[in-house]
Amino acid sequence: MKQKLFLITFLSIIAISGTIDLDNLFNYANQPIPVYIQKDNTPVDNPITDMGATLGRVLFYDKQLSVNGTVSCASCHHQEFGFSDTAIASIGVNGTTGRHAMRLVNARFAIEGTAFWNERAATFEAQATLPIQDHAEMGFSGQNDDPGFDSLIHRMENLEYYPRLFGLVYGDSMITEERMQKAIAQFVRSIQSFDAKYDTGAAMVPNPNMPFPNFSQQENMGKMLFTAPPVLDANGVRIGGGAGCAGCHQPPEFDIDPIAGNNGIIGSLGGGVDLTNTRAPSLRDLVNPQGQPNGPYMHTGVFTNLMQVVNHYDSLLPSSMNPMLDNRLRPMGNLQNLQLTQQEKNNLVAFLHTLTGHNIYTDEKWADPFVGDSLVLLPELNNTAIQDLPEVGPITLYPNPATDFISIEIPNLATKNVKEMRVFNIQGQVMYQGGIRNQLDVSHYPAGYYFLTVGNQSVKFIKR
Ligand code: HEC
Numbered sequence: 001m002k003q004k005l006f007l008i009t010f011l012s013i014i015a016i017s018g019t020i021d022l023d024n025l026f027n028y029a030n031q032p033i034p035v036y037i038q039k040d041n042t043p044v045d046n047p048i049t050d051m052g053a054t055l056g057r058v059l060f061y062d063k064q065l066s067v068n069g070t071v072s073c074a075s076c077h078h079q080e081f082g083f084s085d086t087a088i089a090s091i092g093v094n095g096t097t098g099r100h101a102m103r104l105v106n107a108r109f110a111i112e113g114t115a116f117w118n119e120r121a122a123t124f125e126a127q128a129t130l131p132i133q134d135h136a137e138m139g140f141s142g143q144n145d146d147p148g149f150d151s152l153i154h155r156m157e158n159l160e161y162y163p164r165l166f167g168l169v170y171g172d173s174m175i176t177e178e179r180m181q182k183a184i185a186q187f188v189r190s191i192q193s194f195d196a197k198y199d200t201g202a203a204m205v206p207n208p209n210m211p212f213p214n215f216s217q218q219e220n221m222g223k224m225l226f227t228a229p230p231v232l233d234a235n236g237v238r239i240g241g242g243a244g245c246a247g248c249h250q251p252p253e254f255d256i257d258p259i260a261g262n263n264g265i266i267g268s269l270g271g272g273v274d275l276t277n278t279r280a281p282s283l284r285d286l287v288n289p290q291g292q293p294n295g296p297y298m299h300t301g302v303f304t305n306l307m308q309v310v311n312h313y314d315s316l317l318p319s320s321m322n323p324m325l326d327n328r329l330r331p332m333g334n335l336q337n338l339q340l341t342q343q344e345k346n347n348l349v350a351f352l353h354t355l356t357g358h359n360i361y362t363d364e365k366w367a368d369p370f371v372g373d374s375l376v377l378l379p380e381l382n383n384t385a386i387q388d389l390p391e392v393g394p395i396t397l398y399p400n401p402a403t404d405f406i407s408i409e410i411p412n413l414a415t416k417n418v419k420e421m422r423v424f425n426i427q428g429q430v431m432y433q434g435g436i437r438n439q440l441d442v443s444h445y446p447a448g449y450y451f452l453t454v455g456n457q458s459v460k461f462i463k464r
């Protein structure tokens with residue numbers, strides 16, 4: 001009785017200092033989605049589950065996924081900046097990125113399921129392990145002097161938490177690249193932002209093209225400008241209508257039109273010209289709730305504020321002309337010239353600010369679960385440090401890995417008042433609970449990792 005009470009206090013002390021509570025997972029799988037949101041690129045073979053996205057969260061924040069243990073996905077995709085970076089180029093283990101880091105907000109709610117500015121990853125699953133294998137970003141490229149992906153998997157097998165987490169998600173503790181991709185993609189797709197002023201308004205009207213009752217006049221005029229296509233004269237100069245943004249950034253998801261060409265931003269951070277970029281992340285959360293940019297805009301990070309973005313589209317510079325430029329930006333063969341007034345530009349920027357939510361910046365389900373370099377999974381399976389439990393051991397198990405039975409040796413057990421032995425599988429389910437044995441039949445256990453605990457001691461063994 002005394003033991004149990006102590007255990008509960010001990011665990012609740014841990015819980016406040018940043019842990020993953022496997023008995024109380026966050027809701028990733030059934031988050032509320034507004035009725036007007038229809039697009040969804042979740043593949044049938046990788047739906048979001050609470051446990052899968054939880055593993056994805058750990059992978060996303062784990063610096064051990066980089067060669068020298070200094071860089072995680074979150075080093076470049078910061079929650080506080082809409083999962084983007086304020087730097088133009090982000091710093092990896094061996095240098096900087098060739099493009100600006102993209103926000104990871106509402107990536108799931110898009111027609112297009114491809115990833116990267118130039119869409120070179122066909123799915124978010126395919127994308128998920130590419131940064132790990134990139135020499136500059138996380139460094140497991142397997143080329144030149146870089147270690148390969150195998151050595152990362154080997155490293156992960158020896159980290160306490162991964163065998164257990166993979167076991168919980170996939171039924172056995174095997175770590176593979178495909179399993180990592182699926183879990184990371186679930187986490188990325190789970191990052192959703194639908195508590196913006198825009199969403200409050202969209203829920204109030206039967207049709208999002210109507211003025212929103214909660215918007216200022218300026219915001220409603222900006223919405224109209226964003227949505228309506230321009231009316232042009234014979235030379236392609238705008239004489240009325242809107243700015244045509246919605247043709248490519250499609251409301252209410254604000255995802256990119258899959259057939260968009262480039263938008264005239266054709267520079268490259270490495271120097272020279274790059275015409276390949278035809279994708280933008282959702283235009284939601286371009287700025288944070290305080291109205292500050294979540295980092296510079298475009299693949300080159302060339303614009304530091306939204307007025308500069310609007311000025312770019314208002315009159316495309318001659319240097320933007322290129323064979324891959326989207327035809328919508330060169331009406332009648334001329335570079336787009338919207339002739340927006342300063343008032344209209346202000347209206348557009350005011351509207352873009354209404355696309356910012358609040359919850360994604362602080363919700364713990366998308367936050368760093370690590371405390372320093374360590375991760376605490378509750379319930380604890382090997383609570384070797386719990387002082388008040390009777391001190392035994394050290395326990396020796398053999399053979400390990402085992403096939404039919406394990407032999408258990410605990411020195412000086414007779415002098416301790418310990419009567420109980422327990423075996424858990426990786427999911428934390430009790431496989432054995434009873435008197436202390438010196439041999440245990442494990443022939444009927446499925447292959448995987450198990451934990452045997454006696455008193456304050458716990459040992460891991462593998463069943464082959
Ligand atoms: C060193 C910085 C860096 C690290 C580390 C990094 N990223 Fe990125 N991420 C970027 C940059 C830069 C881009 C845009 C690259 C491009 O388009 O060429 C990007 C793009 C993406 C995209 C595409 C988004 C879209 O809408 O198309 C996803 C998804 C993503 N990263 C997820 C991850 C995950 C998951 C990890 C960890 C496994 C990770 N990133 C690690 C910098 C980084």
Ligand code: HEC
Nearest residue numbers: 243245248260263277278279280297298299309313326328
């Ligand atoms: C012809 C398609 C097209 C039209 C029309 C268009 N855009 Fe874009 N937009 C893009 C593409 C493609 C990108 C990605 C550009 C890049 O970085 O290479 C982009 C990028 C952006 C970005 C930067 C996103 C980020 O995460 O950095 C903003 C903001 C933006 N557009 C706003 C607008 C506004 C406002 C309008 C209307 C005035 C507009 N766009 C019209 C295609 C378009």
